[in-house]
Amino acid sequence: MSWEIVAGVEVHVELSTNTKIFCGCANAFGAEPNTLICPVCTGMPGALPVLNRRVVEYALRAGLALDCDIARRTTFDRKNYFYPDLPKAYQISQLHLPICQNGWLEIETPTGSKRIGIRQIHMEEDAGKLIHHPTRPCTLVDYNRCGVPLLEIVSQPDFTAAHEVIAYLKSLREILLFLGVSDCKMQEGSLRVDLNVSVRHKGSGEQGIPTEMKNISSFQAVGRAMVWEGARQIQLLESGEEVLRETRRWDDGKNQGFVLRSKGGAEDYRYLPDPDLPILEITQEQVEQLRSTLPELPRNKRARYQREMGLSPQDARTLTASREVAALFEKTTALCQNPQEAANLIVGDLARLCTETATLPEDLQVDAAKLAALIVMIRSGKINRTVGKEVLEQIFFHDADPAVYVAQKGLAMVDDPALVEAAVRQVVEANPKSVSDYQNGKKKAFGYLVGQVMRSLKGKGDPALVNGILRELLEE
Amino acid sequence: MKIDAALLERLQDLSRIRLSEQERKDFQAGAALILDEISRLSHLELEEVSGRSSPSRCVNVFREDTVEPSTDQDAILAQAPDREGRYIRVFKTVEQGDEA
Ligand SMILES: [Zn+2]
Numbered sequence: 001m002s003w004e005i006v007a008g009v010e011v012h013v014e015l016s017t018n019t020k021i022f023c024g025c026a027n028a029f030g031a032e033p034n035t036l037i038c039p040v041c042t043g044m045p046g047a048l049p050v051l052n053r054r055v056v057e058y059a060l061r062a063g064l065a066l067d068c069d070i071a072r073r074t075t076f077d078r079k080n081y082f083y084p085d086l087p088k089a090y091q092i093s094q095l096h097l098p099i100c101q102n103g104w105l106e107i108e109t110p111t112g113s114k115r116i117g118i119r120q121i122h123m124e125e126d127a128g129k130l131i132h133h134p135t136r137p138c139t140l141v142d143y144n145r146c147g148v149p150l151l152e153i154v155s156q157p158d159f160t161a162a163h164e165v166i167a168y169l170k171s172l173r174e175i176l177l178f179l180g181v182s183d184c185k186m187q188e189g190s191l192r193v194d195l196n197v198s199v200r201h202k203g204s205g206e207q208g209i210p211t212e213m214k215n216i217s218s219f220q221a222v223g224r225a226m227v228w229e230g231a232r233q234i235q236l237l238e239s240g241e242e243v244l245r246e247t248r249r250w251d252d253g254k255n256q257g258f259v260l261r262s263k264g265g266a267e268d269y270r271y272l273p274d275p276d277l278p279i280l281e282i283t284q285e286q287v288e289q290l291r292s293t294l295p296e297l298p299r300n301k302r303a304r305y306q307r308e309m310g311l312s313p314q315d316a317r318t319l320t321a322s323r324e325v326a327a328l329f330e331k332t333t334a335l336c337q338n339p340q341e342a343a344n345l346i347v348g349d350l351a352r353l354c355t356e357t358a359t360l361p362e363d364l365q366v367d368a369a370k371l372a373a374l375i376v377m378i379r380s381g382k383i384n385r386t387v388g389k390e391v392l393e394q395i396f397f398h399d400a401d402p403a404v405y406v407a408q409k410g411l412a413m414v415d416d417p418a419l420v421e422a423a424v425r426q427v428v429e430a431n432p433k434s435v436s437d438y439q440n441g442k443k444k445a446f447g448y449l450v451g452q453v454m455r456s457l458k459g460k461g462d463p464a465l466v467n468g469i470l471r472e473l474l475e476e
Numbered sequence: 477m478k479i480d481a482a483l484l485e486r487l488q489d490l491s492r493i494r495l496s497e498q499e500r501k502d503f504q505a506g507a508a509l510i511l512d513e514i515s516r517l518s519h520l521e522l523e524e525v526s527g528r529s530s531p532s533r534c535v536n537v538f539r540e541d542t543v544e545p546s547t548d549q550d551a552i553l554a555q556a557p558d559r560e561g562r563y564i565r566v567f568k569t570v571e572q573g574d575e576a
Contacts, residue, residue, distance in 0.1 A: 036546050053539065
């Protein structure tokens with residue numbers, strides 16, 4: 001009988017609020033150790049947490065974008081455990097009444113789209129950062145990250161292939177970026193992925209014993225971890241052994257997982273309602289008000305770009321890979337009224353410049369008005385495409401104004417009929433052999449003569465004008 | 477309530493504390509007293525109250541997302557038993573294989 005690997009993921013994202021979840025300390029990455037701490041986020045006796053309003057707003061935005069049911073009443077619980085990253089010895093989280101439940105996210109797979117269930121989204125605080133000394137038996141503790149707001153987004157165990165998990169993670173990241181609730185930087189730990197894997201006989205619908213792998217370093221690594229762990233479990237079961245409920249660590253360099261510990265159940269954490277934090281009540285009006293302010297999400301944008309602007313699926317996908325690029329495309333299109341040209345410029349030469357200079361979408365500083373002006377100049381024949389590339393580079397590197405740059409450098413096409421005619425006459429006079437060749441039926445000679453005219457005009461002759469005038473003179 | 481050897485073993489694991497034979501005896505006796513005291517709470521009539529219900533009487537108390545100065549850092553760090561620069565230094569407590 002054949003096996004099926006089943007996986008679910010838990011994604012933790014740090015929210016990009018100004019302050020921590022329960023105190024006014026700045027929420028910032030990379031500060032000097034233990035400078036962003038206060039009695040609340042370090043759990044000093046008597047300190048009281050007060051909830052950051054924006055954390056709730058961000059949780060609701062994520063919940064609405066993922067089609068969740070929003071709780072009318074939600075509360076915080078304490079999750080107790082001893083570890084030096086947690087000065088209170090408990091983490092404030094949500095177990096009993098999470099803010100969002102029962103959502104879903106649709107992903108694209110080679111066999112069509114598939115709905116992945118979102119079991120719940122809850123708010124919690126991040127723990128501090130531990131730096132284990134490589135040789136000495138000591139650990140350095142930095143509490144700056146303590147109390148940074150997190151959303152934990154828990155999927156249903158709906159994945160049966162690694163590419164589905166990767167598609168889900170990419171799509172989820174995209175949505176969170178478009179919502180502006182997190183910067184989702186895996187390398188800075190603001191997006192972290194835990195993977196639960198179990199196996200079962202294909203089509204049996206039974207639930208195997210899952211193992212958990214924490215904090216996997218990239219989306220591709222999540223896929224590799226799922227395949228490896230599934231294979232390990234199948235091998236165990238086929239040789240008559242059991243899968244143990246454990247937490248494991250994925251080592252992507254070694255392409256192998258290692259056991260960390262047997263996994264504790266919820267009862268080991270002695271969850272209890274946090275008496276310091278008031279109950280949260282959310283009204284229908286609040287939910288509807290927030291829903292009306294949600295931005296258009298990437299999936300909908302892609303559909304609209306194809307339907308209304310006639311773009312290819314590939315272009316639509318590239319343009320919606322980040323909020324910044326989509327915004328640039330939409331602004332440029334609105335100004336130049338030419339979505340296809342705007343798309344070509346952005347996914348073509350501009351994307352190439354970004355790659356060459358390792359510029360991330362969020363750092364892209366290009367003025368849509370200047371891109372639009374450039375497109376209008378190319379379309380109207382004021383400059384040719386080669387000059388267009390040069391002008392784009394000037395916009396990209398120096399924020400140059402296309403009209404000013406083209407005028408200063410004399411890059412505009414020569415579209416004055418008198419100037420073109422003068423150049424054509426000179427070439428005709430200087431090349432009697434080619435002229436008679438053409439008149440004797442050698443059509444190739446025409447191309448040569450056009451080339452000569454273009455050369456005398458330094459490549460900037462308006463091709464239509466050059467062709468027309470040359471033909472006229474030769475037919476005389 | 478009696479703390480048997482198995483429960484004690486589990487508590488040691490969860491709290492990551494290793495007890496000597498004498499400490500185990502003391503703990504079993506002392507903890508039993510505490511648990512007996514706590515068990516008096518089970519005589520309260522709480523059928524109507526869910527274990528999940530919040531004891532808070534307030535609803536919707538928020539702060540705005542505005543940075544305030546982080547206060548008392550030095551006093552907080554002074555509470556740490558050991559330091560290295562601005563870091564707090566503790567014994568290495570690493571799970572096997574979790575050196576990353
Ligand atoms: Zn604080």
